[in-house]
Amino acid sequence: MFIPRLRRLLGFYAVRENDPVLAAAQFQALARQILMLYAFLGLNAVGLAYAHYGLAPDWVVVGPPVVLVVAVCARSLGWIRTARRPLQGKEAIARLRMVNRFTAILGIGASLWASLLFGHGNSASDMHIIFFLTITMMFCMQCLAHLRSAAHILATIAVPYCVYFIAVGEPLVQMAVISYVLVLVGSTAMQSFAYRDFCHLVDLTAENGRLAHTDALTGLPNRRSFVARLEETVTQAAATGAQFGVGMIDLDGFKPVNDSLGHGAGDAVLREVARRLEGAGIGWAARLGGDEFGIIVEGEGDLDGLGRRICSLLGQPYALREGMAQIGASVGFARFPEAAASAETLVERADFALYHAKAFHRGKAVLFAPDHEAALRRHAAVEQALRRADLATEFHLLYQPIVDVAGGQVEAYEALARWNSPTLGAVSPADFIPVAERSGLILDLTRVLLAKALDAVRGWPADRRLSFNLSAHDIATPESVEALIALVVASGIDPSRIVFEVTETGLMRDLGDARRALSALKSLGPCIALDDFGTGYSSLSYLKRLPVDRLKIDRSFVTQLDGDETSLAIVRAILDLCRHLSLDCIVEGVETTEQMLLLRSVGCRSMQGYLFGKPMPSGEIAAFEAMVAGRSIPVPAAPPSLSAVA
Template sequence: MTIPGLRHLLGLYDIRENDPVLAEAQFRAFARQVLILYAVLSFNLAGLAYAHYGQAPFWSIVGPPAVLITVIVISAAVWLHMARRPPQGEDAFVSLRIVNFFAFLLALSIAIWATTLFGRGNPANDIHILFFLGITVMFCMQCLSQLRSASYILATVALPYCVYYVAIGEPLVKMTVVNYVVVLLGSLVMHQFAYRDFCDLVSLTEENGRLAHTDPLTGLPNRRSFVARLEETVETALAKGGRFGVGVIDLDGFKPVNDSLGHGAGDAVLREVARRLESVGLGWPARLGGDEFGLIVEGGIDLDEIGRRICADLGRPYHLREGQAQIGASIGFAVFPDAATRVETLVDRADFALYHAKARRRGSSTCFAPEHEAELRRHADVEQALRRADLAAEFHLLYQPIIDVADGRVEAYEALARWNSPTLGSVSPADFIPVAERSGLIRDLTRILLTKALDTMRGWPVERRLSFNLSAHDIAGPEGVDALTTLVVASEIDPSRIVFEVTESGLMRDLVDARRALTSLKALGVRIALDDFGTGYSSLSYLQRLPVDRLKIDRSFISRCTEDETSLNIIRSILDLCRHLALDCVVEGIETVEQKRLLRSVGCRSMQGYLFQRPMPAEAIAAFDAASGPGMIKHQGREGQPAAA
């Protein structure tokens, strides 16, 4: 036999020590079967001893089986103890080597004892001995089928005794032994097949387990793995009194990259984000889904510095095959145990800190702080009150005019939602609208308020328009668009008198769906306004791809335009853009006569703000219209003074 062949033969008796996963699986498989193996083996030992009672010496049918059964019982107790916490890694290899050694000693001892009984009784007793050895070895090999080395050890111990019985036995004994050897060799071949299948199954199970806990696109751990790792970290920190941070990272500007450069480019960005998170080495990253990532930071916790470094690293340009992409990242952190001690609460706190970071300044990080707790409770109170609310009874609309300052006339009224809660009192739209969006109640609220606005509009002059704000959730699917269409058609109001306002940042969440929804609404005949223009991504390609009729310049530029030349130049640029694209333009947030005059001088015509009129109830519109004919608009503010003061 060649040396490679000898190595292969010896390998049948080895444990694959380069595969700890297989070793752990072998241990678990044997642990499930060891008790039944020992029970059958003990019963067979007692049965063989009983069959030779009175024919063999008393000590030979009592002493050896008693010792063997005692050893078996002790081994069973040890296995029961070990099965409670299965060994891993090197400990699993040690346990399997012990199984091999114990199988050799036990098989050798039983074979020697049974051989000492051979010839002590009648021919039926000798056949019983052969039957005992044969059936016991076959059963033990079956129980050890996942541990090939132990099965081959049993077969190796059995073969010399088969040769011995063939040499000394009667013809019937010889034929019985020969039959057994043939069956034994066939069983070894089948065991080899079964062992290979077991190894393949373990490998497949391991791969499936890895895939179940791994994000296939980025190779990072997925949400399930993140939660499991977080649970382990919490348990360790509780036991040792440690601290750690949990981060939730959201990419800013990812959707526009996906929409403008394609999904392939978006996937490439996500893979590069994963690579940067791993290479920066500031925590244990995972992909939670979409463009959201998680981070567990152990050890020294300077989360502000970690947040700055990650935001800076993820904000660097992404050089793709399709072109260069630029995105940012916002991060929310929560510290254990300061923010919370439960996994779900920690993630919720980190998510709230992320929301706070996005609302304050995109591209930054925020750590959940004590002052956020009051805000979070406020949000929770608002959500509970909102879920219990009678939306039709508790919500109402106020209307603020949009003025054509060139003609001094009202061109439209913007409907503004207000909520008087029986339990919370007056609740700001800045509080209840985000909660309504997160809780899924925004569509019901929009439907009720639009119905009220359309009913109010029936008494207006035919040239007067209604401007109504929509949430991105209202147009996130065909059902929402169908509901809006149904309400407009049922009102029998000319759709061209209705302007639906949508925020720029809301549309950018999914530009493809937004375009589809707005195109459907535009086909109905309504007009589309892009609200808060200049505070989102402001890509010219979006204006080209979206069916927009009007831009509303955000009030943040207006409040600084009289002192800040840059703000004024931005307004000039947007006005020029509107003229070249044939879009209407409205400036909102006008509070002083000085602002009005300056903006009128650079070409602004449609304005809205406290200078002209605060939001008013529907009942006051008729009186305001009567006092606001062409050239009759009065200012509510004074020169250089904000009307809202």
């Protein structure tokens, strides 16, 4: 019983070793106040010595204050040097212990000196000593409010001297000492309250700091923490010559999970992804936002093999309360220092490798390589040229016909953007469209091109439609949709002659926002076409929930028609789907008569491709229309058996 109580009692005079965060906060608080404490103590000691000079022996009056002033000056210099580099953990705890020891030495020394001075003068001088102790004690305890152990040491040291002064002092001195004791008790109580509030504030600050660097959904570090950790890793690796890798992970097929099973299921998938990344021991993982994760892999490991492991790990089924979910993952890696020597550039390189993986190797991992450097520089050059470009002058449109093969007539023309840059020359849409989307310039580009297309429509026959491609960014906000509607209204063109094409992969970003945006466009009168159908996830929920009027079957199925029964079966299934849903269907990329006949045999009527006409300037459309009127369009008559099917 005695030992535990003794340990508990001694705990009031000790620094808490099990709380390094509190120790660091205590050290920082003391560093701001300790110099003021030392200055006040030194000046008070000099004042007391001056008042007693000639009343007490010189060695009593002069010796102790000189020692005290020298000691506090030396400690002040040490604190000035230390305060430039805030201490953490064990270093802070060790320094606080030194404060406790120095507090005990100063407290005992000051009280002993006051006792030696006591009684050498009159009542006024003795009252001055009590006043010195009271004021000094109050101020020191105030400055030590964040270090309760030191304040307790001071208060304990004062007790025997108070007893001594009461025993030998006159009544007036005794009353002053009693007042001093009351002040001491009150100061100790107030210090305890202040210390408790300080500890609570430190805990709250630490928790806020943790939350500020933690993703609330998954519990993984967030983007801010990832950037800080990466910069720290770069600094350490640069100093030691070590290598490490940075990975960017993007989930494939996550949006369909949200759309079909709900956001609760999507959150559950993200939490499970975080658990798998943490449990696999493959590196330091963080959630960067949405369905994107980052990972830091220290050492010279096999990043290709690690990427395959991540893709396999995240590609395993997810058992959810709402049902089973299946997604994939694409990964982009960049290695330090081969790919880059700074944190920002490493992320840029890894992100480009991820972009390359999603574009050409979906569901796999790609390591940033020297050939990617050339592509990245090309992207940078395109972006710079695009930012300087006069969009209205440098960009133009070509128009490719969409034909009704059964009637041998043109239904519409699809507007295709082209760019002749003064610095880069002819730039492919495959190069400038992704750059325009990533840089945010796509909105301005779309508005310029749509205005040009609407102006061209005025010279077409009244029953010809304009098919115009929209980026996912063009329908991402109500403001951008309103800008498109305003252009159509201002042109005076009948909105029913316009078909807005959107890709299914672009709609996957947010199906709810896409539905609202497309509904707003369709309410004006245009038709909505789902482009490149079959290349993404082709979820039937898109057709059910979106205001779609027609589908465009991607050209990749057409190029494989010859000798590939599977591609033909897929096209037939999509056509049957369109018939049951009362949707128009267009097949892209038709280049040969054989392809056209095969497509007609399964019921396809609307087609687009080089067999019928290449993209042409608006000035050539009149001549092309004249050709069509003269039956010069290359649409061979189908055999009787196929005509019946068509």
